[in-house]
Each structure stands twice: as structure tokens, then as C-alpha cells.
Amino acid sequence: xxxxxxxxxxxxxxxxxxxxxxxxxxxxxxxxxxxxxxxxxxxxxxxxxxxxxxxxxxxxxxxxxxxxxxxxxxxxxxxxxxxxxxxxxxxxxxxxxxxxxxxxxxxxxxxxxxxxxxxxxxxxxxxxxxxxxxxxxxxxxxxxxxxxxxxxxxxxxxxxxxxxxxxxxxxxxxxxxxxxxxxxxxxxxxxxxxxxxxxxxxxxxxxxxxxxxxxxxxxxxxxxxxxxxxxxxxxxxxxxxxxxxxxxxxxxxxxxxxxxxxxxxxxxxxxxxxxxxxxxxxxx
Amino acid sequence: xxxxxxxxxxxxxxxxxxxxxxxxxxxxxxxxxxxxxxxxxxxxxxxxxxxxxxxxxxxxxxxxxxxxxxxxxxxxxxxxxxxxxxxxxxxxxxxxxxxxxxxxxxxxxxxxxxxxxxxxxxxxxxxxxxxxxxxxxxxxxxxxxxxxxxxxxxxxxxxxxxxxxxxxxxxxxxxxxxxxxxxxxxxxxxxxxxxxxxxxxxxxxxxxxxxxxxxxxxxxxxxxxxxxxxxxxxxxxxxxxxxxxxxxxxxxxxxxxxxxxxxxxxxxxxxxxxxxxxxxxxxx
Numbered sequence: 001x002x003x004x005x006x007x008x009x010x011x012x013x014x015x016x017x018x019x020x021x022x023x024x025x026x027x028x029x030x031x032x033x034x035x036x037x038x039x040x041x042x043x044x045x046x047x048x049x050x051x052x053x054x055x056x057x058x059x060x061x062x063x064x065x066x067x068x069x070x071x072x073x074x075x076x077x078x079x080x081x082x083x084x085x086x087x088x089x090x091x092x093x094x095x096x097x098x099x100x101x102x103x104x105x106x107x108x109x110x111x112x113x114x115x116x117x118x119x120x121x122x123x124x125x126x127x128x129x130x131x132x133x134x135x136x137x138x139x140x141x142x143x144x145x146x147x148x149x150x151x152x153x154x155x156x157x158x159x160x161x162x163x164x165x166x167x168x169x170x171x172x173x174x175x176x177x178x179x180x181x182x183x184x185x186x187x188x189x190x191x192x193x194x195x196x197x198x199x200x201x202x203x204x205x206x207x208x209x210x211x212x213x214x215x216x217x218x219x220x221x222x223x224x225x226x227x228x229x230x231x232x233x234x235x236x237x238x239x240x241x242x243x244x245x246x247x248x249x250x251x252x253x254x255x256x257x258x259x260x261x262x263x264x265x266x267x268x269x270x271x272x273x274x275x276x277x278x279x280x281x282x283x284x
Numbered sequence: 285x286x287x288x289x290x291x292x293x294x295x296x297x298x299x300x301x302x303x304x305x306x307x308x309x310x311x312x313x314x315x316x317x318x319x320x321x322x323x324x325x326x327x328x329x330x331x332x333x334x335x336x337x338x339x340x341x342x343x344x345x346x347x348x349x350x351x352x353x354x355x356x357x358x359x360x361x362x363x364x365x366x367x368x369x370x371x372x373x374x375x376x377x378x379x380x381x382x383x384x385x386x387x388x389x390x391x392x393x394x395x396x397x398x399x400x401x402x403x404x405x406x407x408x409x410x411x412x413x414x415x416x417x418x419x420x421x422x423x424x425x426x427x428x429x430x431x432x433x434x435x436x437x438x439x440x441x442x443x444x445x446x447x448x449x450x451x452x453x454x455x456x457x458x459x460x461x462x463x464x465x466x467x468x469x470x471x472x473x474x475x476x477x478x479x480x481x482x483x484x485x486x487x488x489x490x491x492x493x494x495x496x497x498x499x500x501x502x503x504x505x506x507x508x509x510x511x512x513x514x515x516x517x518x519x520x521x522x523x524x525x526x527x528x529x530x531x532x533x534x535x536x537x538x539x540x541x542x543x544x545x546x547x548x549x550x551x552x553x554x555x556x557x558x559x560x561x562x563x564x565x566x567x568x
Binding site for chain 2 (some may be wrong): 001096162163166187188189190192205207260261262263267268271272273275276279280281282284
């Protein structure tokens, strides 16, 4: 096996079935017709036509708009159409996550097919040219990807918190990395993919970070997300990524990017240019 | 000014005027109609129709095909339609540069709009968290980009030589970097762009390398390409890239990639995601 199959798995989607979701006339997401039909029960909030869904709330105030949409989502949870809400708000944007036109609960983001953002951190120790990477095993009771391998630190980016601040928070919660150490994390780029979940479309962008950790650093999980941590030679990580689906799906992309940037996947590899391009697809 | 304008400058092209150039029925390039008309004088070598140009040489032997095309190119030089040939052969390929369907002189590559490959090396010294980058000033007598700033080492990839071997050769010729030091260069990815030159279309892919050099290393130019070398703080390099056209055009892209990978351009920069995606466009 190679590495490219992970990019293909993370980018399985068919946009043809979706209706554009517009706010202020800008396309900010994609909605399945079956979900659009549910939304049509709230004509004061959503204007549903055969070829698109528009936010119909008659105010440009982001808090008021978001409250109106949150009311609909709570009703949909009560109906059983959405299983639960997450409690974290994602900003709805065409471009930068700072310029939110509307806030939507994280759990409902795929229903609207809005862009979501996350942060993944490659935590490693280095001994000369030899690298070892810290890997987590997700707790068996997780709703998403129970028991799968995961990054040392990874999380979604809610609205209203800066990148550095959120990373420091996740570093502490997920691995007990203190803030002064988290500050040393180097932002090294981003990977993107467009996938389909049961709930809908997920055009995701993950900001990637490298953090060289001291040899004697020992992660501890503070929030119950992880059952165990392993410190593996990067060659072992590379084999597991290449030959299995052991990692939570999107982690594979961030690790492949790490392996390319540090020269472990070499340009002679026949998938090299497809990987470099495929990790950074233009989003719709 | 920002960084994105360099990506826009390197990607100015309009494919609509071009005719597909096919070898064995595969589209391997794009040809301007005016050049296609010149080629139509050699119907045994090129089959020119209103909507495409096909290689018409009746053999699948790459050497024989390439000799037939080289004969046409020499005649075009004699006519003055092409100013001169380069002497290096580029492999014509739809995908990997190892699987050449035909060889074409490097100088004529844009006339056929074939994919070309190069290597650029970021040579730097590091003192704790502080980086300085070695920069060359191109000789004033160069045909291309005289007097412009350039990478310490950069060159095209001719057919029939491996990546590591060509890099070592360029390292020696352009900066007197000995092979044992060149071997330490880390392949870190690739950037691509599609630009138009006077001669035609250039879909180029540059393999990128980082080489940390010893503090006392002093480059020397062995082939007359460079007039002077400078060792600049990376912050100075970043300012010059951001605010000027002082660098040879495609160097800007490789340096922007370096600045992103090493955390000098930060994810808070409003162009960040456009840069990450724009450095890796899918080629036609």
C-alpha cells in the first residue's frame, strides 16, 4: 500500500446532490435536500427553494441570527433529526474564520456543509537525525473513532478564540503540555480535505504544528480522550500510516505532510507530487 | 504588500488559446496556434489539425522519436523561429518524469507547453531560533533574470539523471557545496505553477530542499551564474520577498514555502490558507 489512499478516503464526496447554503447572498455551505426539507418548517429563519437555501433571518446582527438558528437546531434535536449538539460554536465564513457571518453549533456544521477548522500537533523528540513521535490511543468510549490512533494533540477551532490560545488549551487538556512548552510549537502549514459524513459535507482545514519535546517529557491525558500514549520511531509511524487504517482518518494527512516536510517520504516516491498537491485541494 | 501577488504573477496564463499536444493519444502539453502552423511544415513528424497537434512519427522508440523532433527544432533555429537550443533534454511526460514518451530540448519546452521539473535549495545557517539564509545575486550577463536575487542552488532537471545526483551536481557548480554536504539536504516538498513566457506555456514543478550549512561555510560560484553571495537574516529575506520583485520570480514561491514551514509566516496572516493552497495547484 501507499499513502495516497488516505487522501482519497478523506476526499470522497459528490457535490451534485447538495443545495448551496447562502448567507447574505454568499455561498457558505452545502445542504442535503432531505435536511433542507426539515429546515423549510422554519420559513422565518430559512428560505428553502428547489435550488438553494438562504438564511432568511431579517437582521445582520450575528448574535441574533445565530440565536434564531440555534432555536431551530434545538427543535431538530427534540425531533430526533439531530442526535445532540456539541456546545461549541463554529463561525460560518466564506474565507477567514475571523469574519463570521453566523455561528452554528459544531455538531450541526456538516448538516450545513460549512467550512470547519482544526489544529493538529505533531509532538516528537529528536536524537540527532532520529525522530520519535508521540502518538495517542483514543479512549474506547469516544463517540468518534473509539480506539483509533491519534495525534498527541488535536482539536477543533471554535469561534472567538485565537489559534495560539486554542492550541495551548488543547495541549494542556489532551497531553498536559504546559503553556510555556506549547508556545514552542511551530506552525508549519495546513492540510485540507472535503469529505462526507452521515450528517453531510465536511470541508475541513487543519492547521499543522510541529513541537519538539524534551526527551524526558511524558504526556498525561487530562480530559479522558486518550487511553494510552506511545513514543514510536517515526519509521514505525510511517509504516502504520502506509499499511493500515489504525489512525483516525484525518491524522493520516497531517502525518503524511510531516513525513514529506522532514524528508521521510522522498521525492523519488511515485506518489510524491500527487501527495503534495492532494494535501492542499482548493475548497468549493 | 503581501506574499500572494507572487503566486498570482507566477500563475498568469490563459489556456483557451492553446491546442493540446498529444503523444500516443495522451495530452502532454499545449501549443500556440502560431507555433503549430510552423510545425505543420513537417507532416511526417507532427500531425497538425485545427483542434490539436499529434506526434506523427511512426515509431514508439523514444530515441528515434526524439531525433525526429530534434531535427525539426534545428530547422526552426536555422529559420530564426527559435533563438537557440539549450543542449539539455527534458522528458515529455503526463505524470512522473521517469516515464518519458519523448525528449525535447529544454529551450523548446515552453513552445510545446510540456511539464518541466526543477530543484531549488534553501541554504541556511541556524543559531538557536535565529536563521540566516544564503542568497545569490545572478550575474549581470545572464540571459534570464540578470542581476536578480536567486537561491543558493537552483536548476532544471534534465532527463536521465536522478534527483539526488542532479542536486549534488548543481550544489557543486553553483555554490561549491561538496557532495558530502549536499547529501545532508532534506527534501521538504514541492511547489508548482503554470505561467506563460514569450515562447509559450510553462507548467513547472520545483522540488524543494532545505540544507542547514555550517556557520563557517562560504559558497563560491563555479559556473559564472552568480556575481555575489549574501548571508541575510531570514526576516530580511522575508521583507524583500514581501515588498519587492528583487528575486527571480519562481524563487519567491520556494521561499514563501520555506517561511511557512518554519513558522515565519504565521497562520494568523490573512493570506495564509490561500498561500498554502496556491503553492500546490493541480496542473492541467
